[in-house]
Amino acid sequence: MLAVIGIALLAVVIGTLIWIRNGIKKRPRERMWALFILLIGTAYAIGVQLRLPVPNPVDGVTFLFKPIYTPIISWIEEGS
Template sequence: MLKAAIIGLVALVIGVLTWKNRRSSGRSAEGLWSVGILAIGAVYAIGYSLRMPIPNPVDLISFVFHPVYKPIVDWLGIQV
């Protein structure tokens, strides 16, 4: 729980600083995108620290390419 709180706090500080920096440069859209990506990362990191199930892109790739790689692995004759 403490880890999650620290991650959230750090993300909040970085987000505020990034937003202020971009807004002062007259690029608010960049600030919004940056803070949005940071929020996704922070949720991901907090989810990991709380041992919650978080989406893994490798599972998506495995699912999509399942019909292709299975025959290849069988042809190669390796056990993975």
């Protein structure tokens, strides 16, 4: 729980910094995208911390390329 609060606090601090800095520089789109990525990252970090079933890109890639790499792996491992 402490970790979740820490992540959230850090995210709020960094989000505020991004908001202020890019507000001064008049970069609304940069501000929007940076905060968007920050939001995803924070949600992901909290999800990982609470052991929620967050998607793991490694498993996604494994699933996606399974038909290509399975024959290659079996060719490599044969006779070893």
